[in-house]
Amino acid sequence: MSRRRERLxxxxxxxxxxxxxxxxVRYLAYLLAPRVVPxxxxxxxxxxxxNPYVQRIITIAGLYGLLALSWDFLAGTTxxxxxxxxxxxxxxxxxxxxxxRLGADPLVGLILATLVGAALSTLLxxxxxxxxxxxxxxxxLVYPLLFARIIEATAVFGGTDGLLGIEPLPHPWIERLLIxxxxxxxxxxxxxxxxxxxxxxxxAVGDDDLAVRASGIAVTRYRVVAVFVAAALGxxxxxxxxxxxxxxxxxxxxLDLSILPIAAAVVGGVGTLAGPVLGAFLLLPLxxxxxxxxxxxxxVYSGLLVLMIxxxxxxxVPYLRRRYEQVERWVDV
Amino acid sequence: xxxxxxxxxxxxxxxIANLSKQFGGLLALDGVSxxxxxxxxxxxxxxxxxxxxxxxxxxxxxxxxxxxxxxxxDVDITDRSPxxxxxxxxxxTFQTARPFHKLSAVETLIVALCSGRVRGRxxxxxxxxxxxxxxxxxxxxxFERDSAVPHQTxxxxxxxxxxxxxxxxxLALDPEVIITDELFSGLSPSEIASLLxxxxxxxxxxxxxILVEHRLRELFRVxxxxxxxxxxxxxxxxxxxxxxxxSDVREMYLGAEV
Numbered sequence: 042m043s044r045r046r047e048r049l050x051x052x053x054x055x056x057x058x059x060x061x062x063x064x065x066v067r068y069l070a071y072l073l074a075p076r077v078v079p080x081x082x083x084x085x086x087x088x089x090x091x092n093p094y095v096q097r098i099i100t101i102a103g104l105y106g107l108l109a110l111s112w113d114f115l116a117g118t119t120x121x122x123x124x125x126x127x128x129x130x131x132x133x134x135x136x137x138x139x140x141x142r143l144g145a146d147p148l149v150g151l152i153l154a155t156l157v158g159a160a161l162s163t164l165l166x167x168x169x170x171x172x173x174x175x176x177x178x179x180x181x182l183v184y185p186l187l188f189a190r191i192i193e194a195t196a197v198f199g200g201t202d203g204l205l206g207i208e209p210l211p212h213p214w215i216e217r218l219l220i221x222x223x224x225x226x227x228x229x230x231x232x233x234x235x236x237x238x239x240x241x242x243x244x245a246v247g248d249d250d251l252a253v254r255a256s257g258i259a260v261t262r263y264r265v266v267a268v269f270v271a272a273a274l275g276x277x278x279x280x281x282x283x284x285x286x287x288x289x290x291x292x293x294x295x296l297d298l299s300i301l302p303i304a305a306a307v308v309g310g311v312g313t314l315a316g317p318v319l320g321a322f323l324l325l326p327l328x329x330x331x332x333x334x335x336x337x338x339x340x341v342y343s344g345l346l347v348l349m350i351x352x353x354x355x356x357x358v359p360y361l362r363r364r365y366e367q368v369e370r371w372v373d374v
Numbered sequence: 375x376x377x378x379x380x381x382x383x384x385x386x387x388x389x390i391a392n393l394s395k396q397f398g399g400l401l402a403l404d405g406v407s408x409x410x411x412x413x414x415x416x417x418x419x420x421x422x423x424x425x426x427x428x429x430x431x432x433x434x435x436x437x438x439x440x441x442x443x444x445x446x447x448d449v450d451i452t453d454r455s456p457x458x459x460x461x462x463x464x465x466x467t468f469q470t471a472r473p474f475h476k477l478s479a480v481e482t483l484i485v486a487l488c489s490g491r492v493r494g495r496x497x498x499x500x501x502x503x504x505x506x507x508x509x510x511x512x513x514x515x516x517f518e519r520d521s522a523v524p525h526q527t528x529x530x531x532x533x534x535x536x537x538x539x540x541x542x543x544x545l546a547l548d549p550e551v552i553i554t555d556e557l558f559s560g561l562s563p564s565e566i567a568s569l570l571x572x573x574x575x576x577x578x579x580x581x582x583x584i585l586v587e588h589r590l591r592e593l594f595r596v597x598x599x600x601x602x603x604x605x606x607x608x609x610x611x612x613x614x615x616x617x618x619x620x621s622d623v624r625e626m627y628l629g630a631e632v
Contacts, residue, residue, distance in 0.1 A: 238488050238504055245474045245485045252472040255434065257460030257489030257547050 047372045054366045075365060079319070080225055087217055096217055100285065102325035103220035104278040107227065108298060109305035109317035111274035114231055117312030118240075119267040120247035125181030127298035128165070129275025130282070131188060133158035137280035138204040138289035147208050147284050148215075151277065158276025163269045170264045173250065185294040192291060203290025210284045220281055227274055228315050234270075235314075243267055301325075304342075308349050310356025319358060387412040387582050388433075388464075388551055393442035395428055395606075402428040404606035405442070410551070415573070415583040417597030417614070419590060421626055425606040426586045427469060430555045433584070434466040435459040446551070461491050465544035469555040471536035473528030479517060479539050480524045483508035486546035508546070515542040515572060534565040541572060551582045558589040566592050590627060594618060602626075 053071050062068040087099050108126045115121045137154035145153060165184060169176040192198055199205065210216045234240045242263050245253050250260045283289040302317065305324050309316030327345070331338040353360050388410040395403040403425045410416050420426055431437035433444060435456040443452045446462050454462070474482050487493070487504045513519045515538040523531070528539065537557055544552045558566045566589065573596050576583060587593040594600070594614035602610040602623060610620060617623055 238484055241477065241481050242485050242488050245477060245482070248474040248476060249472050251436070251456075252468070252474065253485065254436075254456040255460070255466055255468070255472075256486040256543060257457050257465075257491050258485070259455075259457045259490075 043374055044371045045374050046369055048363075048367045048369050051366060051368055075362075079315075083221060083225075083322070084218070087221055098326055098329050099322075100217065100220055102322045103224050104282055105298075105301055105305060105325055106224045106318040106321035107220070107274050107278040109302035109309070109321045110224065110227055110231070110314060111271040111278075112302045113306045113311060113314055113317040114274070115267055115271040116306070117314070118235060118243050118247050119264060120250075121264065121267065122178045123181045123271070123299075124178045124303075125183070125185045125299050126275055126302045127185035127294045127296065128181055128188070129158065129162050129272045130279035130298045131185055131294035132162050132272075133276025133279030134283045134289045134293035135198055135204070135279075136161070136276065137283040138198075138207050141207045141284075142204065147210050151210075151280050151284065154280035154283075155273050155277040158279065159269050159273035162272035162276065163265060166268055166272075167265065170268065171261045182299070185296075185299065189291050189294040192294075198289070201291060203288050203292075205288050207283055207287045207289065209287055210281075216285065220278075223277065224318055228318055231270075231314055239263075239266070301328075304346055306356075307346065308357060310358035310360075313356065313358040316356050316358035320356070323357075385412050386410070387414075387447065388584075389443075389445040390433070391443050391445075393429070393432060393444070394440050395425075395432060395437060396440055397428075401606050403432065403439070403442075406603070406606070406608050407442075408601060408608070410582050410584060412550075413577070413580040413582055414599060415577055415585065415597045417593045417600045418584065418586045418603060419588070419593065419600060419617075419623075419627075420603035423605075424603040426603055427555055428606075429603070430466060430553050430584075430586055433459075433553055434464060457489070460489060460547050460549070463491070463548075463550035464553065465547040465549035465551070466553040467537075467540040467544060467555055467557060469559070471533070471540050473531065473536055473539060475529040476527060478525045478527055479512055479531065479535070479542075480505055480508045482528055482539060483511055483542055483546050486543045489547060492546065492548050511542045511545050512539075514545065515539070516568060517542075533560050534562070534568075537561060537565075537569065538572075541569070545576075549581065551584065552576065553584040553586070555586050556588055557585065558587060558592055570596060590618075 053068065056062070057068045057072050062072055087096070090096070108130060111129065112123055112126055115123050133154050136158045137150050140150035140153045140157075141147065166177065166180060169180045193201055210219070235244060242253065242258060243266070245256075246260050246263050253260050279293055282293065301324065302321070305320030306317035307320070308324060309318065309320030311317075328338065328342055331341045334341060386409050390406060390408040393403050393406045394401070406425070406429060408416070418426055418429065428437060432439045435454050435458065438453050443450060445451065446464065449462060451459055451462050451464075474485070477485070484504045487507055509519060509524060512524050517524050517535070517538065523535065528536070531539065541554075541557070557569065561569070570592065573583060573585075577596070583596075585593055585597060594617075597614060600612060600614055600617040601608055602617065604626070610617065610623065612620075
């Protein structure tokens, strides 16, 4: 006799599907826990652990989380696969440094760099947004390399030394918490956006752009909106980085910034928005812990990624969601 | 001139002149001309590879013609983009239904209702107005309003519903002309029978229909004019009874019931 695995919805999942959830504190807790608990844990660690090294890792993980979120929003909804998140990051980083040089206050500079960086990145990518296929990926892959070489070769923006002497963010607490607030807000804002009419069109574009055009919608315009939003998140991360280290250098276009977000999205679950952020908060401490291994670090890291893809190709968040909402059992057939 | 001139219901709406399109060495369309009066239903038939789908693609802007022109009323719409052509009032369906796999039927129509041609109309009704319009349209094409079907992801819908969804998408765009590409293919006779009243309703409303079909029997019931394509050329046109009596057509569709 053979057996097969059967999945059933948990009773509590069914009971909390509609307004009935409001009838019991337990139901509400069931609904809210997956959203509230991770956020509380994150902020608790950020506030309560005084170790500056841990603090710095959390902040950097937040920056990578924002990049991963930006990647996932583009790839998971509009189908534009970016191989160069470093473009958004780098443009944001240098913009922030330049605004600061022009005398902008760091917090104002952060906002300006986000907007200018997003606009600039969108303009750079505009020519390939009306094309189908791999052109977007190819272009995003090339731009960060191109900019790094140009800065290196022409010595603009401080050349290989970078732009030094940038002001830090006004207060250590802002430095510690602002990025986390932004990441969490961005996750919820994007999730909200995806259920609006504009979000529906964006998801449809990722699904079948020709059918969207047959529905009378200029696809390119919506791609521009999506790229601008994603670029804004990436540029904000870059600008933050500049004020964090008080320098904007070539490392803002580093390949790591393009690859780690994709890895984080794969680990956390592509298309889930929260997953890539979770992935970044798992991967970054891990990659730090493996720092002592020197160049072997990349081996550990790649091996882990392969295992993850083999074990849970959907990513962690879809897996955890399934476990949270369903029970599995073996039945005879 | 004084009083309002009433539009002649038979005035020419769509004028296709001398369309040609070549793919590599294949002449897919070879000087096809056609006139579709307002409110008329024209059927286009022909064997596989006769250029039917290419004609649909050129008319809807998905393929550029090499030469020739398409005019809607007095506007030259040759080689305009698909989204512009929808804006002018021509909507199409696809031979294989193209649902958005992660979206529900309602959401699919909300996407169409966001198109420039109709965007303004369902606005102003407050929150959920597009969803309400979408639901009305779905009910019109035969989705059960109170069931779960309109909210299921489109990937899970059976063929019959997908075709209706394609039609509903056209309706959402408030078109003057609807072009269908083998709307009946892959459907059971009863599913086809349930689509026919819908087409008749559109005819009554004055929408011009261009039906590219393989299923002649059902087509001849709704169309008033039939055009036969062969090797990219228009070889014959006439009323359904004339076409059905033609020996060449009978030969082309040998085995098909005419």
